[in-house]
Amino acid sequence: MPISGSTGRRSTALAVAAAAALFGTMALPATAEAHGRGHDKPKYEDLQLLAINDLHGNLEPPAGSSGTITEIDPATGKTVATPAGGAEYLATALRQAREGHPNSLTVAAGDLIGASPLISGLFHDEPTIEALNEIGLDVTSVGNHEFDEGSAELLRMQKGGCHPTDGCYQEGRSFEGADFRYLAANVTNEKTGKPLLKPYWVKNVHGVKVGFIGVTLEGTPNIVTAEGVKGLKFGNEVTTINTYAAELKKQGVNSIVALIHEGGLPASNVYNYDCGAAGAGVSGPIVDIARKIDPAVGAIVTGHTHNSYACTIPDPDGVPRSVTSAASFGRLYTEINLKLDKRTGAIVRPSVTAANHVVRRDLPKAADLTALIDRYRTLAAPIANRATGYITADINGRGSTALEKPLGDLIADAQLAGLAPADKGGAQVAFMNPGGIRADLVYKATGAEGDGVVTYGEAFAVQPFTNMMQVKTLTGAQLVQVLQQQVSGSNTASPKILQISDNLRYTLDLNQAGAARVVVDSIRLNGAPVDPAANYRVAANEFLAGGGDGFPAFAAGTDKLVGASDLDVFNAYLTGHSSASAPIAPPAADRIKVIAVGQTG
Template sequence: MSIAGQTGYVRRTALAIVATAGLLGTVLVPGVAEAHGHHKPKIEDLQLLAINDLHGNLEPPAGSSGTIKEVDPTTGQVVSTPAGGVEYLATALRQAREGHRNTVTVAAGDIVGASPLLSGLFHDEPTIEAMNKLHLDVTSVGNHEFDEGAKELLRLQNGGCHPVDGCYVEGRKFKGAEFEYLAANVTSEKTGRPILDPYWVKNVNGVKVGFIGATLEGTPNIVTAEGVKGLKFANEVTTINKYAAELKRKGVKSIVALIHEGGYPASSTYNYDCGPAGEGISGPIVDIAKKLDPAVGAIVTGHTHNAYACSIPDPEGNLRSVTSAASFGRLYTEINLKLDKRTGAIVRPSVTAANHVVRRTVDKAPDMSELIAYYSKLAAPIANRPLGYIGADINGRGSTAFEKPLGDVIADAQLAGLSAAEKGGAQIAFMNPGGIRSDLVYKASGAEGDGVVTYGEAFTVQPFTNMMQVKTLTGAQLIQLLQQQVSGGNEAAPKILQSSAGFTYTLDLNKTGAARIVVDSIKLNGVAIDPAASYRVAANEFLAGGGDGFPAFAAGTDKLVGVSDLDLFAAYLGANSKAGSPLVVPAQDRIKVIGVGEDMD
């Protein structure tokens, strides 16, 4: 991280935001004033192209995961447009770079992890290779970069064959990422130092631009304990401000933050206008953005899988760009900056930021098609194996209801596989909604035929291969568990567990916090839960360990470890569906919802 050249610090002043005519979702952000107001700056233009939360989706995502909501300019109606696929993303980014002398491609984490089989089967090496071809320059780590632990993350950065599975083709060694992974707020417990570089500096025709990368402080709460073993995750604001000060001391006055934490815009359309001062967005990133050093000229975010291009005030009251490009490569963000070559600072006005749909109407990038074909051939014997049959789409990720049809199926599969006494004696099974990564789509995307569920499709739904656990919880702990869905760290954005058949209760959205769970309504097979009784409860190892803000799970006793969640899912599909008798869409009658807001999750 050597940094040449010195530039002066330029104070920020508040300027009125200028509306960009005719384009929703584009922000024109007030900026840094000229230091003395007497010089005509020599300007260097810089284009940033940003993505986030790709999650190894090299092929176009299936179902609702492969669409983006937008306002049709001709009708004014919200429509769902097919989007995503790295073959189209590569073409879109390459076209966007045309005519720009200075361009940097950045990301805000979760490039890998929770990936479909095409990437996940090979420990995400295909996605790293795709990002190299895409000419990604730098990314922050996200929480999913730690799914397989810090050592595996370092292997993805530096290269080398997998320590267990080895090299997948004789004579072909994985070279690692040609882009920089940044982890400013992730330190080793032993050394106290970041496990990867905290920042990266790009020389843009004589102007030094620094990129600081961080993941959310709460990463240990949403990753298995093994994945974050030996690591500490510091506060995002404190860390980024620390390194912004360090960069300024080294003469870097133009700074961009890449943060794997995000927000929740008031609309799900990608081109929603957040308002002149970011009034239309909420969530953790808003508070973070308001506290970051004003020297940070733009903030690229992720994690929530939402799309926004907003302007949020910095500590001095000046608006700056805060963006996110949804997920799965369905969008990319274009941010254009002007750099003052005399001061080294970002010139304001103006910074512009806009999200663009990765439409599947453009030509496929041949090099990406070749890469996908190469790994598809290697994966085919496993990926194309049929497991079962469905009679219609069974939505998981694409469902906006608290009780998701595919969540019911997964919970039922876990209960079926773990109910026998020798396998744990489970009476109830719970599935965390964030672990459902896709939908089961009826229409065939390959040669297997409509309604056939392949191993590859099942893996895409449940890519973590978490080992299952069965624990004993008291009725009182079960009640606490349900209350933790809508209280504590989950109150602002409830995480409603998917439950197995026979377990029912009422969720009252007219109330707040834990009171949303109607305790008297909680029943197992029609019998009210007894706080003093004991129940055997199944969940994946992440959830059973208290992940996602459910400490009541961690308090369970008499743990029995079973097979993986994917194995149970595959077995259930095979045992409960045939070509002439496919699996039907569940009735979604386990959680009764009172009040409005069923899409709060």
């Protein structure tokens, strides 16, 4: 949708024209025409949706690049990075947004928990669920990270109860579970075929029934540990949504919203970027999904890619439909306003407008969220504030846009160092999946610690999964396949470039296609070519070693040895390789030679 430069409100010329044609003078609020003649009942009911996605337990303001939003400064016209996010500010922003909207629902598109900073992750994300209860969330789809600790733990998030092994975290307090509804329409039990959670939720809005269908991406098993999705089947997003849309319509529910944990890639990282007519400025899986979803679905809220957009994408009839995403970590929220036709019970599609808004840190903090965060911060402090290492400058991971990330190199080096001893697995090379790097190491962090100090809490934010490390034997041919699978197979369209230990070098030629992008003759391990027939001991976390992220060559490895967790290995390296007088400098990130499109080697 085109953007208004002053407000960031997105609407298409097509939508405006259609609305005018449909409503005529009804487009003007509070008129006799808008509410019928004389004392007739109103024909339309206004509904506001406030949407978030991919919070990942970021209750405190995210640090580094993860805590900023890119926007255009209206005073200068230049792109700037604005500090954003933090549950105390998000709560205030949503409460202010609801003012003047008697019909307002707060919705989400998954990954609200999982891969969380220590203040939430240490307590199995109970703090985030409690915070979302306070914020006023009504309904959300599940995301892939809701399965990080398995389906039983997800059900505990919904229903409540103390952790089965850790118990309750405070005497006299029990975990009550989510006040909001988790939806998982396309997640079923392999044996029974029954949905793990409710597939949809219906809200009566002054006589109009509004249905919400929630799904996660079909490919969830490829990006979650096998244990996390054990016994579950993940169905196709489109087929599932269309099936339940038909079921809702049979029940007289004609206003339907889809909450989908799958997303798109806008052509710009500016939060209020103009997607253009028919969503031409956004690509990725959500485009094809949105084009096939039943036209009865009046709006689509998405997530997963951590991008921001508020676009229109044509439905199967070619009619524009709102598709939105609010970045990640609570830095944005989306405001969607629409009209419900009280005669047909349907969403009036031309009435739908959507805009993303920045959760700025100049807002007043919500006192109830401050109290909640302070309570868990106090409980976590003895562990969180312990110094584990020292750095000379920011070491970027999540915030790096490069294929090879300085923090990725550091993590891979740590894994090789920790698993190279013979009794630890005898690793000769280490690989780290880029999606597992969840934050940056920030030199000047908030709190009481001094500049350059890395605390346990900061290291946890980088490696929150506590995946167990593994060492496997791969042949040289399989090692080459691992590198090729970064840019082929399921990773052809969206390459996943592994982070590598300092003893591995190769060239990536982006002018080529598929596996040919990896220049095989360039691969060197400890300065020597890789022998296809030789055996090599390879270190990786259990997710990657199990073939996750589209790397089946890892799964084919043999002679598995399970080591310490990735977090323990990382912390041990920071402690053993740095001190206040000899801090770690950011790696040069020069292990992969990248030949960009249009360049020659």
